[in-house]
Amino acid sequence: MDTHTLMKHCTLCPRDCGVDRTKGETGFCGVTQKVLVARAALHPWEEPCISGERGSGTVFFSGCPLGCIFCQNHTIAKGLYGVEVTVQELSEIFLSLAKKGAHNINLVTPTQYIPQIREALLLAKEEGLGIPVVFNSSGYEKASSLKMLEGLISVYLPDFKYVDKTLAKAYSFLPSYKEEALEAIKEMFRQTGPPVFDDQGMLLQGTLVRHLSLPGSLGDSKDVLELLVETFGEQILLSIMNQYTPVKVQKIHTALNETLSKEDYEELVGYARLLGIKQAYIQEEGTMEESFIPPFDGEGV
Numbered sequence: 475m476d477t478h479t480l481m482k483h484c485t486l487c488p489r490d491c492g493v494d495r496t497k498g499e500t501g502f503c504g505v506t507q508k509v510l511v512a513r514a515a516l517h518p519w520e521e522p523c524i525s526g527e528r529g530s531g532t533v534f535f536s537g538c539p540l541g542c543i544f545c546q547n548h549t550i551a552k553g554l555y556g557v558e559v560t561v562q563e564l565s566e567i568f569l570s571l572a573k574k575g576a577h578n579i580n581l582v583t584p585t586q587y588i589p590q591i592r593e594a595l596l597l598a599k600e601e602g603l604g605i606p607v608v609f610n611s612s613g614y615e616k617a618s619s620l621k622m623l624e625g626l627i628s629v630y631l632p633d634f635k636y637v638d639k640t641l642a643k644a645y646s647f648l649p650s651y652k653e654e655a656l657e658a659i660k661e662m663f664r665q666t667g668p669p670v671f672d673d674q675g676m677l678l679q680g681t682l683v684r685h686l687s688l689p690g691s692l693g694d695s696k697d698v699l700e701l702l703v704e705t706f707g708e709q710i711l712l713s714i715m716n717q718y719t720p721v722k723v724q725k726i727h728t729a730l731n732e733t734l735s736k737e738d739y740e741e742l743v744g745y746a747r748l749l750g751i752k753q754a755y756i757q758e759e760g761t762m763e764e765s766f767i768p769p770f771d772g773e774g775v
Contacts, residue, residue, distance in 0.1 A: 477589035481507040486619045487539035487585050488654045503586040505537035510556025512536050514567045514774030516576055521713050521755045523677040524578065524608060524631065531576025531605075533567060534770060537586045540612040542635070542646045544688070544730050546721055550770050551583070557775040561590050565597035567774065577676055578606040578629065585611055588619050595626045606678055613683075614651060615658035620665070630662035630681040637697040644727055645688075656705065659683060669711045669753070677711075684713040690729030692738045696745050703749045712754040714746060 480486065481495040491501025498506050516529030524530050534547070536556030545551045559567065568579050584591050595607060606628035609620075613632035634655055636642045642651035662681045669680030683702060687695040702710050716739040724730040743756050 477507075477593060480589045486588055486616065487614060488616055488650070489539055489648075502541060503537040503539045504552040504554075505556075505586055507590075508558050509561070509564060509587050509590050510536035511559050511564070511567070511772075511775045512550040512556045512770040513768060513772065514571060515768070516571070516574060517580065517768065519768075520580065520610075520631075521677075521682065523671065523675055523682070523755075524580065524629070526577040526674065526676050528575040528577055530578055530580040530608065531568070531571030531574070532580040532582055532610075532768075533564075533571070533584075534582045534768075535584050535587055538583050538612065539585050540614045540646050540648070540651075542612075543724065543727065544645060544718070544721065546719065547583070547770070548721060555770055557772045559775060561593045562597065564590065564594035565601070568594065568598040568603055569601055570774070572603055572605050576605065578608050579603070580608040580610055580631075582610045583612070584609060585615055585619070588622055592622055592626060595623075599626075609662075613655035613658060614646075614648070615654070615661075617657055617661035620658060620661045624665050627665065628679050629677050630659075630666060631684065632659055632662060632681070633684045633686065634659065634698055634702060635686070636691075636694055637701055638691075638694045641688075641691060641694055645730075652701075656701070660705070663706060663709065668709045680711060682711045682713060684715060686715040686718055687734055687739060687742055688718055688730065689732040689734050689738075692742060695742050699742070699746055699749055699751065703751060708750075708752070710751065710753065712746070712751060714743060714754055714756050716757045 489502045493499035493501040495507040513534040517532035520530050536550045538551040608629040609627045610631040639649040643649040670678045
């Protein structure tokens with residue numbers, strides 16, 4: 475199915491809004507068919523196997539199908555900012571990042587633009603793009619949409635946010651998040667297989683699942699790790715993150731006004747060891763004081 479047809483009745487993500495994005499209508503993600511990019515630059519703050527020494531060629535897209543209330547990138551998540559680019563211009567952005575020395579092309583929150591991204595990647599590969607392409611998302615995907623990218627994505631970098639339906643509904647307006655994300659990540663694993671690294675420790679192929687532990691949600695974080703191990707076994711490559719930083723005051727869900735305690739994070743990492751998880755990135759104490767949020771100023775677009 476061509477891009478125009480997909481945009482006329484958009485069901486790219488599990489929300490199935492069905493809006494006609496070709497006529498300027500917007501669904502939950504907040505964007506039309508116009509591709510909006512907020513930043514395209516070398517990014518040093520991903521996992522070591524993604525950023526390496528030279529940085530990941532990160533392209534931040536505007537809009538988001540999930541819309542978590544604690545979103546760190548909230549200024550662009552609802553399509554509030556971004557520079558409009560054509561498919562041809564997007565392919566040129568990919569090639570430009572590669573020329574700057576990027577280890578990979580890192581597509582951040584790309585779901586709402588999957589058809590356009592597919593076209594741009596095909597163009598860029600025709601022009602010689604040879605570095606891995608990373609699909610960096612919330613994990614809230616449709617397997618059928620991911621299949622459009624088969625053979626074009628080397629590394630999937632999804633979140634797995636919650637198991638608990640109450641948390642998913644409260645924080646992302648979506649009680650079915652667990653089921654949708656699990657099916658999506660199964661499709662990602664099907665496409666990439668187990669992780670493959672080069673001799674410098676860079677991830678060339680595979681699926682790396684992130685879990686950002688939230689304050690007050692230690693039990694759910696343990697359940698997330700347990701589910702992933704039960705589902706994917708020793709193949710699972712994880713990133714267990716402690717960097718949650720409050721970006722706005724929550725009047726109802728007040729637990730989100732705090733950072734994650736050192737004790738809770740240490741307990742979660744210990745639980746990962748008890749589960750037998752051997753392939754996992756963990757973060758040092760103090761990451762919540764750092765800013766992992768780049769300026770969304772149109773750099774590189």
